[in-house]
Amino acid sequence: MICEELKDAFELYSIGLAEEEERSEIEAHLARGCETCRKNLSEALAVNALMLASAPDAKPPARLKRRIMAGFGVERAGWGWLGALAAACIAALAVWLSLQERHRTAELVEARQSLIQTVAERDRLQRALSFLNQPETEQVNFGKGQPRPPRGSVFVNPRLGVLLIAGNLPPLATGKTYQMWVIPKGGAPRSAGLFQSAADGSALHVLSGPVDAASLGAVAVSVEPQAGSQAPTTTPIIVAML
Amino acid sequence: MHIRGEVEWLKLAAAGFAYAFLQAALRSDDEADLVKRLRSRDPRVMSILYDRYGRLAYSLILRVVRDGSAAEDLVQETFLRIWNRAHSFDDRRGALGPWILAVARNRAIDHVRSRDGRMAASAVDLDRMENSSLFAKLEDRAVSIDRSRRLQSAVKKLTPHQRTVIELAYYEGLSQTEMAERLNQPLGTVKTWVRTALKALREELTEAVVA
Numbered sequence: 481m482i483c484e485e486l487k488d489a490f491e492l493y494s495i496g497l498a499e500e501e502e503r504s505e506i507e508a509h510l511a512r513g514c515e516t517c518r519k520n521l522s523e524a525l526a527v528n529a530l531m532l533a534s535a536p537d538a539k540p541p542a543r544l545k546r547r548i549m550a551g552f553g554v555e556r557a558g559w560g561w562l563g564a565l566a567a568a569c570i571a572a573l574a575v576w577l578s579l580q581e582r583h584r585t586a587e588l589v590e591a592r593q594s595l596i597q598t599v600a601e602r603d604r605l606q607r608a609l610s611f612l613n614q615p616e617t618e619q620v621n622f623g624k625g626q627p628r629p630p631r632g633s634v635f636v637n638p639r640l641g642v643l644l645i646a647g648n649l650p651p652l653a654t655g656k657t658y659q660m661w662v663i664p665k666g667g668a669p670r671s672a673g674l675f676q677s678a679a680d681g682s683a684l685h686v687l688s689g690p691v692d693a694a695s696l697g698a699v700a701v702s703v704e705p706q707a708g709s710q711a712p713t714t715t716p717i718i719v720a721m722l
Numbered sequence: 723m724h725i726r727g728e729v730e731w732l733k734l735a736a737a738g739f740a741y742a743f744l745q746a747a748l749r750s751d752d753e754a755d756l757v758k759r760l761r762s763r764d765p766r767v768m769s770i771l772y773d774r775y776g777r778l779a780y781s782l783i784l785r786v787v788r789d790g791s792a793a794e795d796l797v798q799e800t801f802l803r804i805w806n807r808a809h810s811f812d813d814r815r816g817a818l819g820p821w822i823l824a825v826a827r828n829r830a831i832d833h834v835r836s837r838d839g840r841m842a843a844s845a846v847d848l849d850r851m852e853n854s855s856l857f858a859k860l861e862d863r864a865v866s867i868d869r870s871r872r873l874q875s876a877v878k879k880l881t882p883h884q885r886t887v888i889e890l891a892y893y894e895g896l897s898q899t900e901m902a903e904r905l906n907q908p909l910g911t912v913k914t915w916v917r918t919a920l921k922a923l924r925e926e927l928t929e930a931v932v933a
Contacts, residue, residue: 531923
């Protein structure tokens with residue numbers, strides 16, 4: 481083919497769409513330094529550039545430049561400090577949120593423990609009240625007429641157990657606890673549980689479960705080591721004779 | 723009446739912006755210096771090139787692939803390719819804009835072909851036509867704002883068939899055989915449309931150079 485015959489094929493050739501025959505001819509002309517074909521190719525490249533530049537304008541997202549420049553190890557000048565500031569703010573926020581979270585967790589644990597204690601106290605009071613509502617419950621007072629000894633009442637219910645309500649209990653030394661005893665008539669004391677008094681010296685303690693009220697001779701309270709004792713080791717501070 | 727007038731005004735403003743942008747992007751007064759820095763592996767020059775050609779490349783690629791996320795990936799690929807192939811560029815003369823656009827177009831066409839399961843054989847042709855030495859011989863005046871205006875004017879004068887085949891070639895990368903299949907037309911007819919369309923565009927630009 482002569483150059484003139486190839487003239488219309490340069491645009492398609494330069495975008496990779498020329499037919500095989502035309503492509504071979506153009507390359508042969510260029511390879512032998514054909515000046516006409518070189519000019520035609522340049523002109524075709526220009527036409528193509530102008531065509532491609534006329535695509536509808538679209539604005540790329542700002543992140544695209546950052547992404548591309550990061551690939552070349554080039555950061556945007558003047559924005560490094562802003563990134564550092566943002567990172568510092570995020571770190572500070574993370575620490576603050578962590579502290580808040582820890583504080584909230586502690587509060588939650590505390591609230592949960594308080595709730596458990598409140599529920600236990602409520603159950604204990606309900607059990608105590610159930611003693612008082614039963615007609616078969618027997619009440620024995622102790623400490624009456626004495627100026628400063630513990631005072632209170634013992635309630636015995638054959639079906640529910642034994643309830644102790646006491647006041648004026650003396651403060652306990654460290655490592656000590658109160659222990660309640662049930663003492664059958666003519667028998668040895670049996671442990672009826674450990675308890676602590678409140679700050680004002682009051683206490684409420686329940687021995688749950690059926691008891692043989694007829695054979696029960698007395699209910700007593702003594703001060704014992706924290707783990708409790710098999711038998712009273714000190715003189716009882718409360719003795720309620722039934 | 724008022725609304726129509728405003729729409730026309732907006733169209734003119736948009737066209738004005740596009741031309742101004744094109745003019746800024748395709749100017750080549752200091753391109754020799756950019757080419758020199760590119761060949762000496764100065765990574766900061768990529769920031770200048772992106773500012774100058776990034777939007778054009780993105781617009782072109784988006785036009786071809788019609789997918790913003792893919793377009794971003796392909797723009798990145800385009801600039802990476804420019805960086806890796808800069809050594810072959812002739813630093814005495816520069817035509818970086820046309821080269822970058824050609825690379826961008828070829829990346830986009832290659833992506834679309836791959837996505838659509840179309841012929842991969844011509845990927846070799848695309849690769850060959852990205853040879854930077856071809857673009858180093860392009861004269862500065864060949865790509866100017868005046869020629870761009872003339873080309874747009876010439877495109878508007880094309881018949882619908884001619885405009886269709888031109889768009890299929892440049893923006894979808896269809897060969898004339900593929901166009902004939904797509905348009906359900908004889909290959910000879912498609913070839914005539916393509917040849918006459920390109921001739922019309924070329925003549926319009928040649929007149930501009932002569933003028």
